[in-house]
Amino acid sequence: HTLKMRVDRFHNSWVGSHGSVREWFIQFAQYYNFQRPHQALDGRTPVEEATN
Numbered sequence: 684h685t686l687k688m689r690v691d692r693f694h695n696s697w698v699g700s701h702g703s704v705r706e707w708f709i710q711f712a713q714y715y716n717f718q719r720p721h722q723a724l725d726g727r728t729p730v731e732e733a734t735n
Contacts, residue, residue, distance in 0.1 A: 686715065 689711065697704060720726040727735075 693707070697707075699707075716729045718728065720728060721732075724732045
């Protein structure tokens with residue numbers, strides 16, 4: 684749900700190039716999977732969950 688919401692918000696406001704879109708998604712995926720704690724994972728990141 685978070686990804687869909689952010690992509691929708693991103694799509695409605697983006698004014699950059701295709702290359703900058705790719706870079707934004709790469710950075711978002713890194714944040715989402717490695718830094719952002721997920722409530723459904725008891726505050727762990729997906730990477731932390733995968734290594735347990």
